Amino acid sequence: MYGKGLRPLSIATVAMLAISLSLVFFYAPLDGDQGFVQKIFYVHVPLAVVALFGFMAGGVFAILHLRSNDSKWDAYSYVSIHIAVIFGVAVLITGAIWAKASWGHWWVWDEPTLVSFLIVFLLYATYYPFRYAIEDRDRQARYASVFAVTAGAFVPLNFMAVRMAESLVHPRTFATAEGGMPGEMMLTFLCMLAAVALLFTTLVKFELTAKSASGQVKRLRRALDAPVSGGSSRIAPEVS
Amino acid sequence: MTSSRTAFAAILGKDLRAELRTLQSLPAMALFAITAFIIFRFGLDRTSLSGSLAAGVLWATLLFAAVLGINRLFVSEREEGGFDAIRLAPIDRSVLFGAKVAALLVYLIALELVTVPIFAIFFLGDAGGLFPLIAVLLLADFGLAATGTLISSMAVNSRARDLLVPLVLLPLSVPLMIAATGATDPLLAVGGPSYDRFGTWLMVLGLYDLIFGLVGYAVFDFLLED
Numbered sequence: 001m002y003g004k005g006l007r008p009l010s011i012a013t014v015a016m017l018a019i020s021l022s023l024v025f026f027y028a029p030l031d032g033d034q035g036f037v038q039k040i041f042y043v044h045v046p047l048a049v050v051a052l053f054g055f056m057a058g059g060v061f062a063i064l065h066l067r068s069n070d071s072k073w074d075a076y077s078y079v080s081i082h083i084a085v086i087f088g089v090a091v092l093i094t095g096a097i098w099a100k101a102s103w104g105h106w107w108v109w110d111e112p113t114l115v116s117f118l119i120v121f122l123l124y125a126t127y128y129p130f131r132y133a134i135e136d137r138d139r140q141a142r143y144a145s146v147f148a149v150t151a152g153a154f155v156p157l158n159f160m161a162v163r164m165a166e167s168l169v170h171p172r173t174f175a176t177a178e179g180g181m182p183g184e185m186m187l188t189f190l191c192m193l194a195a196v197a198l199l200f201t202t203l204v205k206f207e208l209t210a211k212s213a214s215g216q217v218k219r220l221r222r223a224l225d226a227p228v229s230g231g232s233s234r235i236a237p238e239v240s
Numbered sequence: 241m242t243s244s245r246t247a248f249a250a251i252l253g254k255d256l257r258a259e260l261r262t263l264q265s266l267p268a269m270a271l272f273a274i275t276a277f278i279i280f281r282f283g284l285d286r287t288s289l290s291g292s293l294a295a296g297v298l299w300a301t302l303l304f305a306a307v308l309g310i311n312r313l314f315v316s317e318r319e320e321g322g323f324d325a326i327r328l329a330p331i332d333r334s335v336l337f338g339a340k341v342a343a344l345l346v347y348l349i350a351l352e353l354v355t356v357p358i359f360a361i362f363f364l365g366d367a368g369g370l371f372p373l374i375a376v377l378l379l380a381d382f383g384l385a386a387t388g389t390l391i392s393s394m395a396v397n398s399r400a401r402d403l404l405v406p407l408v409l410l411p412l413s414v415p416l417m418i419a420a421t422g423a424t425d426p427l428l429a430v431g432g433p434s435y436d437r438f439g440t441w442l443m444v445l446g447l448y449d450l451i452f453g454l455v456g457y458a459v460f461d462f463l464l465e466d
Contacts, residue, residue, distance in 0.1 A: 066459070066462050119411055119414045122411045123408070123411035123412060126404075126407045126408045126411065129400065129403070129404070129407060130394075130398075130404060130407070130408060132400075133395075133398035133399045133400035133403075133404055134394075134397065134398045134399070135398075135399065139397065142462050142463070142465065143394045143397075143398075143463065145462070146390075146394065146459045146462055146463060147394070147408070149455065149459055150387075150390065150412070150452070150455055150456075150459070151412075153451050153452070153455050154412060154415070157415050157447065157448060157451060158414060158415045160415075160444070161414070161415035161418045161419055161444055161448075162415075162418065164418075164419075164422075164440065164441075164444065165418045165422060
């Protein structure tokens with residue numbers, strides 16, 4: 001049931017990514033200060049926005065799971081956070097590359113958005129060991145949801161605190177960039193954002209489909225009284 | 241149905257009595273903190289601290305000492321069947337959350353009553369900043385107690401009990417530490433305390449307390465279901 005519409009969605013994602021990337025390289029103007037390096041912005045920022053959205057979505061699905069006690073929502077929450085953590089690795093790597101290219105250092109502490117993102121990423125990285133450590137399946141799902149809700153509340157608070165810890169002299173690069181961004185850059189950015197969001201949705205759907213299929217296989221094996229081979233999904237929730 | 245206040249007082253009283261009789265957490269926390277001060281003294285090679293360095297040493301030490309107590313907060317509930325008793329009792333489950341937050345708050349205040357004066361004797365030339373520091377300590381303690389209770393109650397039911405609390409609590413307490421050190425830094429500055437952005441940081445601490453107090457209260461019920 002999760003596989004429905006996966007093919008058109010995948011095709012749309014690939015098409016959108018191709019269009020947006022060609023906009024990035026052939027349409028968007030070169031940045032006056034930073035030149036070609038600035039183009040990593042079109043990958044870095046949409047990935048960060050979508051990853052944060054994925055963390056928030058994980059929290060919302062967790063609330064739905066706690067309210068309805070339906071394991072489907074737990075699977076949604078788990079998969080959203082999973083893909084968002086993977087995107088998060090990409091955000092930190094592209095962020096470091098951008099920092100090296102434009103400021104000369106791999107890591108700068110006076111960029112509050114990047115620092116906040118690292119802290120949020122570290123918190124969500126503990127989602128796996130946390131889930132691993134709880135054996136009972138129902139309890140695991142409930143605790144993971146409680147974690148996702150707590151971490152969801154943490155994200156905006158953390159961004160606020162890190163932003164305030166900065167001395168106020170540093171200009172906000174993104175705010176100024178967005179304020180004075182030419183139309184072509186804005187259009188490219190929005191296309192890229194849509195493409196990355198589609199990529200996220202497709203990956204979430206793929207993982208849900210895979211989990212649902214392996215869950216079904218396991219159930220059928222059990223029905224046939226055959227030994228279940230491989231404990232593949234020890235942490236991952238089962239999808240019916 | 242027993243009133244929530246009676247249940248709250250009973251659980252809190254039980255916890256404090258058990259701690260007084262066994263002394264499982266508090267002496268260890270205090271010893272850990274004092275030893276950590278000594279390690280900082282040699283690690284930083286400083287005999288006196290001020291400003292942000294003092295704030296950092298104080299809060300890092302208090303946070304890690306708190307983790308020791310948080311680790312053990314629900315151990316007796318799990319090992320002696322306290323969770324089952326609470327589930328059987330005709331009381332609101334969130335009372336357990338409130339009572340445990342209060343117990344942890346008492347531990348942290350007791351810890352600070354011992355370690356903060358020692359910190360001042362060891363490192364501070366001028367103790368004028370300690371009085372306004374009380375407000376920062378209390379607000380940060382409450383936030384730490386709320387998140388600590390929430391994480392501890394989950395970690396205690398897992399295989400990796402002692403590992404999970406520091407793992408999850410440390411990133412979760414980063415905003416709290418930012419605000420607490422931000423407020424403490426000018427208080428311990430050379431040449432007497434100043435109140436640079438003091439109110440703002442207290443507000444951030446209050447916001448953290450409010451958010452995680454409410455989140456903990458709202459989700460705690462789900463942790464006791466079985």
